[in-house]
Structure formats: structure tokens, C-alpha cells
Amino acid sequence: MAMSQMLKGLLEGCLLAIIDKGETYGYEMSEKLQAYGFTMVSEGSIYPVLLRMKKDGWVETIQKTLPSGGPKRKYYILTEAGQHELLAFKQRWADVSSGVDRVLGEGNEDGTFKKES
Amino acid sequence: MELSKKSRDFLDDLAVYLMSSGKSEDEVKDVVEELKDHLEEAERAGKGVDDVVGQSPKAYMQHLGSEMAFDVKGFVKIIATLIPNVFAYIIISNFIQGEMTFSTIHLIGFPLVAILFLLAVSQAFRNMSVRTKAGKLKNGVTYMALAAMPMTLFLGLMVLDIFVETPTIVFGPTGQLVLFGLAVVTLFIVSVWTKTWINVIIPILLFGPQFAFAQTSLPLEQQLIFSMLILFVGMGIFLFVWWKKNQNEQV
Numbered sequence: 001m002a003m004s005q006m007l008k009g010l011l012e013g014c015l016l017a018i019i020d021k022g023e024t025y026g027y028e029m030s031e032k033l034q035a036y037g038f039t040m041v042s043e044g045s046i047y048p049v050l051l052r053m054k055k056d057g058w059v060e061t062i063q064k065t066l067p068s069g070g071p072k073r074k075y076y077i078l079t080e081a082g083q084h085e086l087l088a089f090k091q092r093w094a095d096v097s098s099g100v101d102r103v104l105g106e107g108n109e110d111g112t113f114k115k116e117s
Numbered sequence: 118m119e120l121s122k123k124s125r126d127f128l129d130d131l132a133v134y135l136m137s138s139g140k141s142e143d144e145v146k147d148v149v150e151e152l153k154d155h156l157e158e159a160e161r162a163g164k165g166v167d168d169v170v171g172q173s174p175k176a177y178m179q180h181l182g183s184e185m186a187f188d189v190k191g192f193v194k195i196i197a198t199l200i201p202n203v204f205a206y207i208i209i210s211n212f213i214q215g216e217m218t219f220s221t222i223h224l225i226g227f228p229l230v231a232i233l234f235l236l237a238v239s240q241a242f243r244n245m246s247v248r249t250k251a252g253k254l255k256n257g258v259t260y261m262a263l264a265a266m267p268m269t270l271f272l273g274l275m276v277l278d279i280f281v282e283t284p285t286i287v288f289g290p291t292g293q294l295v296l297f298g299l300a301v302v303t304l305f306i307v308s309v310w311t312k313t314w315i316n317v318i319i320p321i322l323l324f325g326p327q328f329a330f331a332q333t334s335l336p337l338e339q340q341l342i343f344s345m346l347i348l349f350v351g352m353g354i355f356l357f358v359w360w361k362k363n364q365n366e367q368v
Contacts, residue, residue: 026152026155027154027158027159030155042170042177043168044152044171045177047151047152048180048183051148055184055186071154073154074150074151
């Protein structure tokens with residue numbers, strides 16, 4: 001599936017937020033995304049984004065052996081640059097979403113939805 | 118739990134695609150391992166490759182590849198091993214025939230053919246890795262074209278060399294011996310560097326019998342037949358042992 005630039009940006013921001021909650025690995029992240037209802041993209045599409053985020057220095061990876069033995073698993077942690085980026089993303093998202101809501105004429109200033117009367 | 122065949126095929130194709138796109142071996146291994154881990158968990162939860170990579174594996178592979186840098190260092194390393202290696206084969210072959218003459222066309226042409234072949238192999242594997250299973254016939258044709266390519270190009274060089282006169286170096290017995298020594302050392306160094314014995318075993322199978330039979334009084338035809346036989350049987354045994362070893366490592 002061709003992912004739009006916008007969706008990619010949103011996925012990036014959501015991944016930053018998930019990794020910020022504590023070190024995690026690929027499958028766990030995709031499960032969390034699904035659980036939150038972020039189902040517009042296939043599970044695997046997080047990996048190209050994670051590669052990009054690592055290249056940009058927003059995340060670091062560590063290899064950990066599973067308690068059950070077997071091969072090592074790659075865990076992601078947020079770097080300081082990643083934390084800055086997450087803050088910037090939250091700000092951008094607040095601006096964009098409240099703006100869009102207002103354009104659509106259904107939102108209040110604080111981002112909550114007006115009750116239809 | 119064992120991964121499904123479809124998942125394993127996808128991971129194999131992905132590795133081939135990324136390697137032939139010139140990505141670093143370590144990075145490729147890393148990302149393939151990560152996806153394998155993901156697919157294992159996904160299959161345990163009753164999902165399949167399609168849920169993970171989406172509708173088009175090809176688009177997914179290209180997307181992943183676009184986020185990985187071209188491994189310049191790795192590419193230089195391949196070229197730096199390939200060219201001396203090609204010359205080593207040619208020198209040893211010439212040494213056995215007792216004649217060593219290099220024209221400018223040879224000196225430029227041999228590395229050029231080697232690089233062209235390398236690029237063609239990369240491109241072919243990249244194409245095949247994203248091709249659907251329906252493309253089997255196409256793959257067969259690709260393999261044959263690849264197999265025929267270096268021989269055709271070398272032949273072309275030889276013909277060109279006959280018609281076009283260029284400055285030529287001729288080596289006497291001492292020069293030949295020195296170059297032969299250098300060629301053998303090169304094969305060993307490349308073997309150690311690339312951590313595979315294939316670069317020593319093939320020349321031994323290829324040139325060993327030729328050299329040994331040349332010392333006997335057997336008619337040339339029989340020499341050739343026996344040499345070929347030893348080469349093919351030897352390669353067969355080597356590939357079988359290598360395949361067995363790989364299989365054991367995977368389990």
C-alpha cells in the first residue's frame with residue numbers, strides 16, 4: 001500500500017509516543033497501534049519508519065536475549081533528540097487537529113466536540 | 118513454532134532484494150531477523166504475511182530498501198576482491214598453458230567484464246526477488262542469460278583482441294612464475310577475507326587436474342575429458358557438503 005506523506009508523519013509521531021512509554025520491540029508496537037485503533041496501515045509499515053527514525057537519531061536499539069532463550073530481540077528506546085521530536089509532534093498535532101476541527105465546523109477551541117443540538 | 122512457507126519465502130526474497138540492491142549485509146540481516154521475529158508472533162496470533170506486509174510484498178520491499186543507505190564500503194570491497202581475483206584465475210590458466218601475454222584490451226576488458234557481470238547479477242536477482250511465482254519460466258531464462266554472459270563477453274574480448282592491435286606485455290618464465298605466485302596468494306587472501314573456501318577449492322578443481330594431466334603422456338582429448346569430470350564431480354561434492362552444512366546451521 002502506498003502510504004501518504006501525512007499518514008507516515010502520523011505513524012512516526014505515534015511510534016515516538018509509544019516508545020516514550022518504555023522500551024519496546026516491533027511486534028509489541030504494532031499490537032499497541034492496533035489496540036489504539038491505528039489500523040490504516042499494515043503492521044509491517046512501522047519498520048521502514050523505524051529505520052528512518054534510527055537514521056535521524058531519534059531512537060536507539062539494543063539487542064536483548066529473551067528470558068525464554070532463543071534468538072535476540074531488538075528493543076527501541078527514545079533518545080533525547082527523539083523526545084524533542086515527540087514534543088514538537090504533539091505541538092504540531094494540536095495545531096493541526098484543532099485547525100481541522102474548526103474548519104470542519106464541528107469543534108470547539110479546546111479540541112472537544114460540540115454537541116449537535 | 119515453524120514459520121509458514123509463505124513467510125519464509127518472503128523473508129528469503131527480502132534478503133535477496135536488499136542484498137542485491139547494495140545494502141550492507143549486517144543491516145540486511147538485522148532487518149530480516151526483526152521481521153522474522155514479527156512474523157513468528159503474528160502467525161502465532163493467527164495472522165499471515167499479507168497482514169504484516171500489506172497487499173504488495175514488492176512495494177513493501179522497495180519501501181524498506183528506500184530507507185536503507187547504499188553500502189559504498191561493501192561495494193568497494195567487492196570490486197577490490199573481484200578484480201584481483203579475476204586476474205588470478207586468468208594468470209593461473211595462462212601459467213599452465215605456459216604462455217602469458219596481456220594486451221591493453223585484456224587489461225581493461227577483464228575487469229570491465231567482471232564489473233558488468235556483477236551488475237547484471239545484482240539487477241537480475243533484484244528483479245527475480247520481487248517477481249511472483251508465475252515468473253518461473255522468466256527466471257529460468259534469466260539464469261541462462263546470466264550463465265552465458267561472461268563467456269560471451271570474454272569471447273568478444275578475444276575477437277576484439279585479434280582485430281585491434283594494442284600495446285601488449287609478454288611475460289617470460291621468471292615473470293610468469295612471479296605472477297603465478299602472486300595469483301595463488303591473492304586467491305588465499307580473498308578466501309580468508311571473505312571467510313569462504315570456495316575461492317581456493319574452485320581453482321584447485323579447475324586447474325589441478327589440467328596441470329596434473331599436462332605432466333602425463335595422455336592424449337589431449339582424454340586429459341580434457343578427465344579434467345572436466347573431476348571438476349564437475351568435485352563441484353558436486355563441494356556444493357553438497359556446503360548445502361548440508363548450511364542446512365544444519367539453520368536448524
